[in-house]
Each structure stands twice: as structure tokens, then as C-alpha cells.
Amino acid sequence: MKAILICAALAAASLTGCAGLNADVHTANPSAALQGERTYTIARMPSQDASADHPQFETMLRDELAKNGFTDSAGKSAHYLLSIAYDTRPATIGVGATDCAPGACERSPEPPFSLFGGRAYQHALTLRFFEQSSGQEVYKVSAASSDRDADPLHAMPVLVKSALAKFPFDAPPDWRVKLRADQAGGVPAVVSVKPLQP
Structure with a gap:
């Protein structure tokens, strides 16, 4: 029982961010070079047009892209069309087992309470x-992080x-980005960018 509680505490600590902020990044076409004029226009889905949060996401993104030499064409002809997708969902912590027969290892339901202060x-x-x-996708990058805040605006600066910590990311496709929170509540600073080992 003591060992189980220690493991649970360690898992909870890793989610609360006591080790600092971090995100995992995955790229498709990691060696693709973004050639040509660094202008873009954002393609929005109808749900993004109706979202009260989306303009704040776009503002953060425009600021970071500008640091990488990209200019928003403001609806005029642009070299790149940029698609943005984001979501926040409850995460679950599970225990995997490799020594059970197919169908015998069913996923256990989530506990009705939280031991360490929140989902x-x-x-x-x-x-x-x-x-x-051409309409061809030339670069795709995804970032994911976990915390105990359901507000996507809270996570967006980290993501x-x-x-965009390296732009574009080169091979390999998977990276871990560690960040340091800004004391004034602004955009976090990148501390390290390292490839994830397979």
C-alpha cells in the first residue's frame, strides 16, 4: 500500500508541474524547408470564428511567428495558408499490463475522487x-502538455x-521542450529543446 501511494504521489507531482513547464512536440515533414516568402494567412473554421477565445490564440501565434520572420498578410495574397487546431480534454492516468489475455485487461473506470486536488x-x-x-501541406507541428487547469487560454502560451521553439524542427520528429514560467505572467521562456529517445 505504501508503494502504491508513493507511485501515485509521483504521478500527481509530474502533472502539477513541480518539475517545471514542458511540452512534447511532434512534427510531420521534419526536414521540409519552408521556402519562399514568409507570408501567411490564417484559415479559420466556422467554430473558430464564433469562439471568444480564438482571437487571443491567434494574437499569441502571430507574435511568435513574427519572431521567426513571418508576416500575416491580413487577408491579402500570402505564400502559406496556416491551419490552427487546438483542444483541451480530461486526461486519465492508467496502469498498463502486458501479461494478460486479450479482453481480460479491461480499462478500469476513473476514480470518483481525486487524491491530489483535481483532474x-x-x-x-x-x-x-x-x-x-499548390495546396500541398509542407509542414505540420503539434505540441501537447498536461496540467490541472481546464482553461485552454492558460495552456496556450506554453503550446x-x-x-515554435525551433522553426522548423528538423529530424527526429519527436522533441521535449522545457520552459520557465515568466514571473510577471507573460510568455514563458524556452529552457531546452531536446529530441525524445525512441
Whole structure:
């Protein structure tokens, strides 16, 4: 029983961020070079047009893209079309077993209470760059992080900063970005960017 409680405490500590902020980043076409004029326009889905939060996401993203030499064409002709997708959902912590027969290892239901002060949430952001002329996707990057705050606006600075910590990310496709929170509540600073070992 003591060992189980220690393991549960360690799992909870990793979600609360006591080790600092971090996000996992995955890229498709990691060696693709974004060539040509660094102008873009954002393609919005109808749900994003209706969202009160989406303009704040776009503002954070525009600021980080500008640091990488990209300019929003403000609806005029642009070299790239940028698609933005994000979501926040409850995360679950499970225990995997490899020594049981198929169908015998059913997923256990979530506990009706939390031992360590709240549900965990998984936040994700995906950016896709398409060449406007050909419609071909030339670069895709996703960032994901976990914490105990259900508000996607709280997670967005970490996700945006992580997704654009290297631009573009080269091979390998999977990276861990560690960040340091800004004391004034602003955008976090990148501490390290390291490839994840397979």
C-alpha cells in the first residue's frame, strides 16, 4: 500500500508541474524547408470564428511567428495558408499490463475522487502550413502538455512557444521542450529543446 501511494504521489507531482513547464512536440515533414516568402494567412473554421477565445490564440501565434520572420498578410495574397487546431480534454492516468489475455485487461473506470486536488487535463495545438498555390501541406507541428487547469487560454502560451521553439524542427520528429514560467505572467521562456529517445 505504501508503494502504491508513493507511485501515485509521483504521478500527481509530474502533472502539477513541480518539475517545471514542458511540452512534447511532434512534427510531420521534419526536414521540409519552408521556402519562399514568409507570408501567411490564417484559415479559420466556422467554430473558430464564433469562439471568444480564438482571437487571443491567434494574437499569441502571430507574435511568435513574427519572431521567426513571418508576416500575416491580413487577408491579402500570402505564400502559406496556416491551419490552427487546438483542444483541451480530461486526461486519465492508467496502469498498463502486458501479461494478460486479450479482453481480460479491461480499462478500469476513473476514480470518483481525486487524491491530489483535481483532474488532469491534456492540451494540444497543431499548426499546419500549406502552400497557397499548390495546396500541398509542407509542414505540420503539434505540441501537447498536461496540467490541472481546464482553461485552454492558460495552456496556450506554453503550446505556442513549444511548437515554435525551433522553426522548423528538423529530424527526429519527436522533441521535449522545457520552459520557465515568466514571473510577471507573460510568455514563458524556452529552457531546452531536446529530441525524445525512441
